[in-house]
Amino acid sequence: MKLKIAMIGVGLIGGSLALCFKGKPGVSVMGYAHLPELKDKYIASGVVDDATLSLEEAVQDADFIFLCVPVGLLESYFQKLAKLPLKKGCIITDVGSTKASIAACAEHVRMTDAYFIGGHPMAGSERAGVDAASAVLFENAYYVLTPSVHVPEEAYSRLSELLAYTRAQIVRVEPLLHDDIVGAISHLPHVIAVALVNQVREYNESNPLYKMLAAGGFRDITRIASSDAIVWRDILLSNREVLLGLMKDWNSQMSAFTDMLEQQDGEGIEEAFRQAREFRSVLPERRKGMISSLYDLYTDVQDAPGMIGKIATELGANDINLSNLEIIENRVDVPGIMRLSFRQEEDMERARTLLASLGYQVWV
Numbered sequence: 001m002k003l004k005i006a007m008i009g010v011g012l013i014g015g016s017l018a019l020c021f022k023g024k025p026g027v028s029v030m031g032y033a034h035l036p037e038l039k040d041k042y043i044a045s046g047v048v049d050d051a052t053l054s055l056e057e058a059v060q061d062a063d064f065i066f067l068c069v070p071v072g073l074l075e076s077y078f079q080k081l082a083k084l085p086l087k088k089g090c091i092i093t094d095v096g097s098t099k100a101s102i103a104a105c106a107e108h109v110r111m112t113d114a115y116f117i118g119g120h121p122m123a124g125s126e127r128a129g130v131d132a133a134s135a136v137l138f139e140n141a142y143y144v145l146t147p148s149v150h151v152p153e154e155a156y157s158r159l160s161e162l163l164a165y166t167r168a169q170i171v172r173v174e175p176l177l178h179d180d181i182v183g184a185i186s187h188l189p190h191v192i193a194v195a196l197v198n199q200v201r202e203y204n205e206s207n208p209l210y211k212m213l214a215a216g217g218f219r220d221i222t223r224i225a226s227s228d229a230i231v232w233r234d235i236l237l238s239n240r241e242v243l244l245g246l247m248k249d250w251n252s253q254m255s256a257f258t259d260m261l262e263q264q265d266g267e268g269i270e271e272a273f274r275q276a277r278e279f280r281s282v283l284p285e286r287r288k289g290m291i292s293s294l295y296d297l298y299t300d301v302q303d304a305p306g307m308i309g310k311i312a313t314e315l316g317a318n319d320i321n322l323s324n325l326e327i328i329e330n331r332v333d334v335p336g337i338m339r340l341s342f343r344q345e346e347d348m349e350r351a352r353t354l355l356a357s358l359g360y361q362v363w364v
Ligand SMILES: NC(=O)C1=CN([C@@H]2O[C@H](COP(=O)(O)OP(=O)(O)OC[C@H]3O[C@@H](n4cnc5c(N)ncnc54)[C@H](O)[C@@H]3O)[C@@H](O)[C@H]2O)C=CC1
Pocket: 008, 009, 010, 011, 012, 013, 014, 033, 034, 038, 068, 069, 070, 071, 073, 095, 096, 097, 098, 120, 121, 122, 123, 124, 125, 126, 127, 128, 129, 130, 228, 231, 235
């Protein structure tokens, strides 16, 4: 008997999970698409074994159902599943970035044949859609599970065993605590990044030098401001109470800096930087996950259109996993710079050696 996994929503996260499961012994992955063009796309992109426009068909006889849609849609899908015939013992899980609201919903909607275990793979990127899916997205990341007391250990173990295919590390956390912590380390930083980019965007309207000079550090700390608008609207609204508290604390942090500047308190500024550096230095090093960075490699490009294909082909032919590729034309003295981003340091190093051996000038 095949193990059937239904993916409801096959975007960055659903597609990446599907890639982790597809092709494993005895496993079949079925994608549910809410639009006809997406059904064809899911099949064509090869992340699922099959896809359907019928939710009922998608979940029929499924052993696992993964809800991988924006957080604002979770509750309605949960309600729909409660009305459909499900396989006895079926496990429903989600990947939403907030956990308290879906846990509360699962408490109210009791299912007879299925168990719900909330989940949150704490890895991702600013990209969206099935084209951004990757089989290695969750490697070494944490994967939070939030089972309620009603979930038998046997069901929790079954889900944990399946998730071993992601090579993520499972951690069990209470939903409310999850939302407090992830609010501070992920949701608030996204708000700050977006606000900062928009602040500079407004300055840029009166002087385009802002945009021209905004390379390096500004780009790095605002990468997450490019995240999907719908996904993030839902996350912020779902974690609204927590975020309102966090923003108060953020405003206090900003006020403290304002005071130090007004009073020309150099010692205070030094101390703030020292404390931040000390805490940052004990953060897990280069672990993939929230606000993880990419490994970037740069090369000069003389003839961008031809070069892009050539470089990407060379990397592909050598099995080097490229995560992103971009032409940055912010230098006046050269035609352009190509930024190649990798999720794995090893891929970046291999690309560096390969491109250098092919005569490209490369630097990190
Ligand atoms: N983006 C990230 O880095 C991470 C996101 N998450 C969570 O994962 C979930 C999915 O996010 P992503 O994969 O990033 O977004 P995405 O935009 O890449 O994927 C969302 C998927 O849901 C589908 N969808 C949209 N409306 C739908 C509807 N009405 N019915 C059925 N499917 C619908 C889309 O077609 C797409 O396939 C969200 O709940 C998010 O909070 C969790 C960890 C990381």
